[in-house]
Every structure is written in C-alpha cells, then in structure tokens.
Amino acid sequence: MARSFSRDVFVNCAFDERFQPIFHAIVFAIIRSGFRARCALETEDAAENRFAKIQNIVEQSPFGIHDLSRTQSDGDPPLPRFNMPLELGLFIGAKRYGNDQQRRKRALILDTEQYRYQRFISDIAGQDIRAHGSDPIRAIEMVAAWLRTQTGSTTVPGGRRIAEEFADFQLSLPAVLSGRQLRPAEMSFRDYVAIATAWIAGSLRQPSP
Amino acid sequence: MRHLIDMAKTSNASQGSRAGRYESVGRTSDGVTILKPAIPPKHFTYREIRRTIEAVKKARAMEAKRDTAPGQFADSPQAPFKRK
Numbered sequence: 001m002a003r004s005f006s007r008d009v010f011v012n013c014a015f016d017e018r019f020q021p022i023f024h025a026i027v028f029a030i031i032r033s034g035f036r037a038r039c040a041l042e043t044e045d046a047a048e049n050r051f052a053k054i055q056n057i058v059e060q061s062p063f064g065i066h067d068l069s070r071t072q073s074d075g076d077p078p079l080p081r082f083n084m085p086l087e088l089g090l091f092i093g094a095k096r097y098g099n100d101q102q103r104r105k106r107a108l109i110l111d112t113e114q115y116r117y118q119r120f121i122s123d124i125a126g127q128d129i130r131a132h133g134s135d136p137i138r139a140i141e142m143v144a145a146w147l148r149t150q151t152g153s154t155t156v157p158g159g160r161r162i163a164e165e166f167a168d169f170q171l172s173l174p175a176v177l178s179g180r181q182l183r184p185a186e187m188s189f190r191d192y193v194a195i196a197t198a199w200i201a202g203s204l205r206q207p208s209p
Numbered sequence: 210m211r212h213l214i215d216m217a218k219t220s221n222a223s224q225g226s227r228a229g230r231y232e233s234v235g236r237t238s239d240g241v242t243i244l245k246p247a248i249p250p251k252h253f254t255y256r257e258i259r260r261t262i263e264a265v266k267k268a269r270a271m272e273a274k275r276d277t278a279p280g281q282f283a284d285s286p287q288a289p290f291k292r293k
Contacts, residue, residue: 007231007244034241042248088240155240172265179261181251186250194250198259201235201243202266 010061011039012087013110014070015189024192026065027134027141028166031196033156035063040087041189048164054087059102063150064091065143066123067110068117069134085121092124108146110139116151137163 009030015021030037038061043053053069058064066088088109095105112115114131118123128146132138141159149158176195177184187195232245234255250258 008228008247016260026282031243033269034243036244036247049239056215155266157241172269175265175268176258179265182252182260188250190246190248191250191252191258193246193248194253194255194258195262197234197243197246198255198262200237204217204237 001165003107004061008038008057008061008089009035009063009147009163010058010087011037011065011067012084012091012092013039013065013067013135014084015041016070019067019070020070021068021136022132022134022139024170024196025140025163025166025195026067027189028169029140029159029162030065030147031193032162032165033144033147035044037176038191039189040083047173049126051156055090058091059098062101062105064088064107064148065146066091066107067139068121069110069132071120088124092127106150108124108143110142123181128190136166142164165200165204169196170201172199 011023011026011030013019015023015025027037036104038057040050040054040057043050045171066084068088071082071084090105091105091107094102095107096103097144098105108125109124109129110132111116111129111135112131114129116131117129130142130146132142137159140163144156144162147153160193173195174184176199177187229247234245235240235243237243245255249255253261
C-alpha cells in the first residue's frame with residue numbers, strides 16, 4: 001500500500017493509570033477505524049530528543065485527538081501538567097504555518113465536561129471540542145464518528161459496535177499478556193498497539209472467497 | 210533562504226522515519242483495512258503476538274464450548290460411570 005498523508009492520528013493525552021481506560025479506548029477506536037495511532041510514547045529517548053520526535057510525529061499526522069481531561073492541578077505544590085496543551089498548540093501551529101499538506105490537519109479536542117476548557121485555555125473556543133464524561137464508551141463513539149466524518153468513509157462501523165468489540169478485546173487482554181509473560185504494567189504503548197491491531201485483524205477478518 | 214533548506218531537511222527526515230509506508234495486516238468483514246502499526250512492539254514481534262492471540266482465542270472458544278455443552282445424567286448411556 002503506497003504511503004499517503006491520510007491515515008496517522010496523533011493522540012495527545014495523559015498517560016497515567018487513571019486515564020488509561022480512556023487512552024486504550026481511543027487507540028482501539030483509531031485502529032478499528034482503519035488508521036494508525038501515534039503518540040509521544042513511541043519515543044523512549046531522553047528529554048532533549050523527545051520533543052523533536054514529537055514534532056516529527058505531529059508533522060506526519062494529518063489528524064490529532066487531543067484530550068485535555070488531565071490538565072488539572074496535581075501534586076505538592078498543586079501544579080497542572082501542560083504537555084497536552086503544549087502539544088495541541090504545536091499541532092495547531094503546524095496547521096497554521098505549515099505547507100499545504102499541514103494546513104489540511106484536523107483536530108478533535110476531548111475533555112470530561114463540555115465547557116471546562118474555558119477556565120484554563122479559552123483561546124481554543126471555536127475548535128471541535130467534545131465531552132466524554134470520562135466514559136471510555138463515549139470516547140470511542142466520539143472518535144469513531146469524528147474519523148468517519150473526516151474521511152467520508154462509509155465502511156467504518158458505528159461507535160457502539162466498536163465499543164462492544166473493545167469490551168471483548170479487554171476480556172482477552174490479560175490472557176494475551178500472560179501468554180507473553182508480560183505484566184500489565186510492562187506493556188508499552190507500542191506493545192498495546194500491536195496487540196490491538198493483531199486482535200482486530202484476526203477477529204474480524206473478511207472470510208476468504 | 211537557509212531556513213527553507215533546514216525545513217526541507219526536516220520534512221525529508223520525517224518521511225524517512227521509522228513510521229514508514231502503510232502496510233495492511235488484514236481487512237475486516239465490514240471492509241475496513243487494518244494497518245500495521247507505525248512502530249514495532251517493544252517486547253515481542255508482531256508474528257509472535259499474532260500466534261499468542263490465536264492461542265488465546267482457541268482456548269476461549271473451547272472454554273465457551275465446554276460451558277455450553279449439555280449436562281449428562283449419571284444413568285445416561287454416554288456417562289463415564291455406570292451404576293451397578
């Protein structure tokens with residue numbers, strides 16, 4: 001299949017344990033919709049190379065899903081984590097100042113509540129912002145619907161069906177990790193993407209003629 | 210002019226990155242082409258995880274079959290033990 005600038009989706013969100021159900025749901029929906037999920041966790045280099053690698057991934061991704069749910073005060077002293085807004089800014093900047101290809105970028109912004117962003121990042125008003133209420137099923141439905149709209153694809157199934165497949169996948173995931181002698185905490189983003197891809201491709205294969 | 214050359218170098222570098230070309234790993238029954246991940250997994254190969262998943266699915270299918278198999282009464286002809 002020839003390379004085209006159309007199938008990479010940059011996922012910009014929190015990577016902590018509390019957010020993991022939403023993150024895994026979003027990545028699953030992306031793969032199931034026929035796209036490739038990309039994110040900063042692909043890089044394992046030291047900090048000085050990490051941002052350069054993120055810039056490369058943003059450059060390669062015409063679609064971006066930016067979840068701002070975890071932009072909230074945390075720790076002692078309580079300070080918000082700003083990586084998500086930073087990477088959103090990077091994505092919007094690439095769209096604004098880049099070449100024709102970059103100007104075709106599309107962003108979906110997710111949060112827990114519809115207008116919470118107005119309290120900390122009001123400049124993004126007017127962008128496509130949706131609230132999933134921290135529900136992985138709603139996140140899947142929003143991502144699938146958005147990707148279907150962006151590409152005009154009629155083959156991508158509805159979010160509810162993808163959510164059912166995700167639930168089935170989650171039932172199998174512990175056994176798959178056990179089969180590779182991996183603890184859940186050892187599973188990297190790259191591992192998760194490979195497992196989800198192989199599971200989807202294997203489970204839902206078109207029957208041979 | 211220098212900054213344009215630098216931008217072009219960056220663009221070429223990103224296209225030659227590990228993410229590479231799109232490769233299909235299968236097509237779903239509803240017509241969606243599933244793409245191979247951009248970056249290889251860390252703890253196993255793609256082939257290895259496919260085999261593991263196939264084994265897990267087989268085991269789940271057998272378990273499901275066992276759970277739904279009809280019960281057998283002790284005095285049925287198929288029962289492993291017969292009453293004296």
